[in-house]
Amino acid sequence: MIGQLHPIDGELHQGQPAVRATLFAMAIPMRRRQCGGWAWWLSTFGVVLSCAPGVDEAGSSETDVPTLSIERVRWQLGDDPSWAQPALDDAAWPTADLLDLVGQDGIFWLRTPVQLGPRHADAAVPLGVRVSALASCDLFWDGAPLPGEGRPGPDRDREQAGPIDLLVHLPHARAQEGLHVLAARCSTHHRQIELAGSFQTLAVGFYGAMLQAPLAYAGLAMASLTAKFVAAAFFLSLFVIGRRDRATLDLGLLSLATAGLLIAEAWRPLFGYPYGWHVPRLLLILGLAWLSNALLVRFVFDRFPARGRRGLGIAAAVASMAVLLVEPSFDGRVALFFLLGLGLAFGWCIGALVRAAPDSGLATAGVGLCFVGFAASPFRFLDQGVFLAFDAMLMLLLIAQAAQVRRERDALEAARLRATRLQLELVKKSIQPHFLMNTLTALAEWFERQPERATEGLEALAAEIRLLGALADHRTVPLARELELCHAHLAVMGLRRDCAYQLDAADLDTTAPCPPGIIHTLVENAVTHGPSPDGGSADTPIRVSLTSTLHEGQRRYRLTSPLRAPADPPRDAETSGTGFRYVRARLAEAFGEQFTFQAGPKDDRWIAEWSIPAS
Amino acid sequence: MRIVIVEDERMIAERLRRLVTEIVGDRLESLTLLDRFSLAREHLATHPIDLLFLDLDLYGRDGFGLLEEALASSFATIVVSAHHDQALRAFELGVTDFVPKPFGRDRLAKSLARLETREPALRKQLQNLAVRTRRGIDLVPVARVRYLQGADDYTALHLVGGQRRLHPKSLRALETLLPSPFTRVHRSFIVNLARVRSLESHGGGKHRIILDDGTDVPVSRARIAALRQDLRMDDS
Known part of the structure; x- marks a missing residue:
């Protein structure tokens, strides 16, 4: 039976993007075959969504030489040199689809007739034979051997593994118009695992097109590779020189992972390799595809934090495991990883967009571009568009990161300005007339009544002024120092009001960082809002208590104090506004946006609560 | 003489009470200490007095509102304040005197003497x-x-x-x-x-x-x- 001859897509000859042509020629046939149910569904989904036709049947161009892609062959296990002869009657040999041929444990032969037309016989058009297979092959044209690499053998030791892609020149003298026979003597002892098929392509066509197409793809791939390395260098150096947030690291690693994926993908057309390396390369591609998508998801989670990250992350990990178990083909798995990763990232970005998170528009556009490209035609996208789309996405994310850096820098500059004002504000507290003059007046009274108490008061005042000056220009100070300041202040206030204040602050980590003056300000506030002096004596002091708890990486503080009788409540805006602004500004200076602060009356207590990162 | 002291700082109020009692002596008819804005307003509305000592900063509140009310009354007002920069504004409103904190007995005695002898205020800055x-x-x-x-x-x-x-x-x-x-x-x-x-x-x-x-x-x-x-x- 004569094998059917089909011109492959024709794209090779039409000046169409070479990337598309090459990858299609090299990979698609096997992929379509190898994909399981999921992948088939994806593919169908893609075809439905895609408006662009996948195959162009027209075959004329400048060379007008159809590539003859062999789909069915006759084959026979065994080894006989006469099987190369065109006259051999091979009618008894079984026929098979080329893509269905699997590896064998001994030498086997393939035979197929090839009908060359008048264009093939044109001397100006050098012809070639291309074999892409996980096999070592000796090729014979009308019984005469063609040059090649690799050598089939009866066992692994005697087989010399051939290249994954073999392209040999067919001399013009032997390529006359008419019927010819192409035979291949093959062995597959270097295969590691049994794939769905060992043969991807067996074709006869214009040598130049078959030679150039992979290199054109490689050129584009290298341009994309450069972009990815630049992006990786940018994000990673940004991370190293100080912007130590996970989103930036994620982007750096994502750029590296996609660069790795690109190299792994491009290695075959660029450098080739013995077919024994094909499966390790597929495993590497699978791993890098998973890593790229995992990093993309982690980036959007880190960049636009919201509830449910942990649950979705675990679900995605479980789904990844399920993909490995359920989907048998490499390409199907890669496609499903992309579906999972891009889908989850895109959904998360839309959520951020709905919440009006800064830069979520850019991220949604970037991730959305990839997702829509993928959804429109999953396998074409993975073969042809993924790297360029990822470049576009990385560029948009880079702009988003730059916008964030700019915003943070502006905020930092504003914070620095505020910090200077804050320092001044804290130092001014000690010479504020209301504080200093009232204290001095009260001390004058104590000097005339009980000089020893006046001396105590002077010492406390001196300690408070000294500490205010010493702590002011620090961004944070150990909690112990801040508490020392508070104790000094309460001692001064106790003397001024002839009552006793007590700060309960046991069981606290006194080495924890605290922006200077914030607890002092809140304690001042507690005294102002607190009960009139009749409420506290040495036996029953007015108690201000500070507690701290750890919760989800945050250290929460709570300052509680009794509230004055509601007869004459102070106006918050007037009494607390400035103080709270100071507290917020100091917390922002020390911890950026990673803090919370609130204060107000609750029942008969005044409660101030704030949380800061625990480490 | 009927005197009210409005001051939220307890030791300062006590100091004023002690010194005023010493200085005014027998002529003192009554002396009331108040530490709140609302209490002061209530008291002044119902009790005729001759002299008010007023702290301008009560629990962090601006005392000028109360001061204006006080100055629209029949009694004399002496401001006692830590905010020395408020003196001019107080005089422009017509306070009898402005005693800056911290103060001693002499400064308070001078202020009271001026009131008693009806000698013109030192700084006639009433606006x-x-x-x-x-x-x-x-x-x-x-x-x-x-x-x-x-x-x-x-x-x-x-x-x-x-x-x-x-x-x-x-x-x-x-x-x-x-x-x-x-x-x-x-x-x-x-x-x-x-x-x-x-x-x-x-x-x-x-x-x-x-x-x-x-x-x-x-x-x-x-x-x-x-x-x-x-x-x-x-x-x-």
């Missing part, structure tokens, strides 16, 4: 007179006052434009506060010299001042010489 109206407290710029006419327990302020306002302070108390263009011309009248058009003699030693709106105000015989001098000086 506005606080006047109670149905809407609340109005600050009337002293430049708008043509002349003041004393009645028994209050003083009528005659303003540019023909309006009249009543002030609960006595003419004598206001005299100690009003700045220099205001001159006592009669037992019952103080005139703003800046508003005088002419001085007319009516024979028999009787004189009248004609103001810029045509109003005439009697001048007592005892004060005519001093007035003539003031007007000349004013002209020069």
Whole structure:
């Protein structure tokens, strides 16, 4: 039976993007075959969504030489040199689809007739034979051997593994118009695992097109590779020189992972390799595809934090495991990883967009571009568009990161300005007339009544002024120092009001960082809002208590104090506004946006609560 | 003498109480300490007093609202404050004195002595007179006052434009506060010299001042010489 001859897509000859042509020629046939149910569904989904036709049947161009892609062959296990002869009657040999041929444990032969037309016989058009297979092959044209690499053998030791892609020149003298026979003597002892098929392509066509197409793809791939390395260098150096947030690291690693994926993908057309390396390369591609998508998801989670990250992350990990178990083909798995990763990232970005998170528009556009490209035609996208789309996405994310850096820098500059004002504000507290003059007046009274108490008061005042000056220009100070300041202040206030204040602050980590003056300000506030002096004596002091708890990486503080009788409540805006602004500004200076602060009356207590990162 | 001290700092209030008690001695009829804005307002509304010591910063609140209310009353007000920069504003509103914190016995004694002897305030910087109206407290710029006419327990302020306002302070108390263009011309009248058009003699030693709106105000015989001098000086 004569094998059917089909011109492959024709794209090779039409000046169409070479990337598309090459990858299609090299990979698609096997992929379509190898994909399981999921992948088939994806593919169908893609075809439905895609408006662009996948195959162009027209075959004329400048060379007008159809590539003859062999789909069915006759084959026979065994080894006989006469099987190369065109006259051999091979009618008894079984026929098979080329893509269905699997590896064998001994030498086997393939035979197929090839009908060359008048264009093939044109001397100006050098012809070639291309074999892409996980096999070592000796090729014979009308019984005469063609040059090649690799050598089939009866066992692994005697087989010399051939290249994954073999392209040999067919001399013009032997390529006359008419019927010819192409035979291949093959062995597959270097295969590691049994794939769905060992043969991807067996074709006869214009040598130049078959030679150039992979290199054109490689050129584009290298341009994309450069972009990815630049992006990786940018994000990673940004991370190293100080912007130590996970989103930036994620982007750096994502750029590296996609660069790795690109190299792994491009290695075959660029450098080739013995077919024994094909499966390790597929495993590497699978791993890098998973890593790229995992990093993309982690980036959007880190960049636009919201509830449910942990649950979705675990679900995605479980789904990844399920993909490995359920989907048998490499390409199907890669496609499903992309579906999972891009889908989850895109959904998360839309959520951020709905919440009006800064830069979520850019991220949604970037991730959305990839997702829509993928959804429109999953396998074409993975073969042809993924790297360029990822470049576009990385560029948009880079702009988003730059916008964030700019915003943070502006905020930092504003914070620095505020910090200077804050320092001044804290130092001014000690010479504020209301504080200093009232204290001095009260001390004058104590000097005339009980000089020893006046001396105590002077010492406390001196300690408070000294500490205010010493702590002011620090961004944070150990909690112990801040508490020392508070104790000094309460001692001064106790003397001024002839009552006793007590700060309960046991069981606290006194080495924890605290922006200077914030607890002092809140304690001042507690005294102002607190009960009139009749409420506290040495036996029953007015108690201000500070507690701290750890919760989800945050250290929460709570300052509680009794509230004055509601007869004459102070106006918050007037009494607390400035103080709270100071507290917020100091917390922002020390911890950026990673803090919370609130204060107000609750029942008969005044409660101030704030949380800061625990480490 | 009936005195109220409004001060939220307990030791300072105690200090004021101790020193005032010592200085005023037997003449002290009552002395009340209050530490809250609301308590002070209630107390002043129901208890006639002679003197108020007022801290301008009560629990962090601006005491000027209370000060304006106090100054629209009959009693004298002495501000005791840590905010020395508020002195000018307080004097412009018509406080009798401004005692900066920290203070000693001597400073307080001087302030009380000035009040007792009715000697003019050291800094006659009064710019506005606080006047109670149905809407609340109005600050009337002293430049708008043509002349003041004393009645028994209050003083009528005659303003540019023909309006009249009543002030609960006595003419004598206001005299100690009003700045220099205001001159006592009669037992019952103080005139703003800046508003005088002419001085007319009516024979028999009787004189009248004609103001810029045509109003005439009697001048007592005892004060005519001093007035003539003031007007000349004013002209020069």
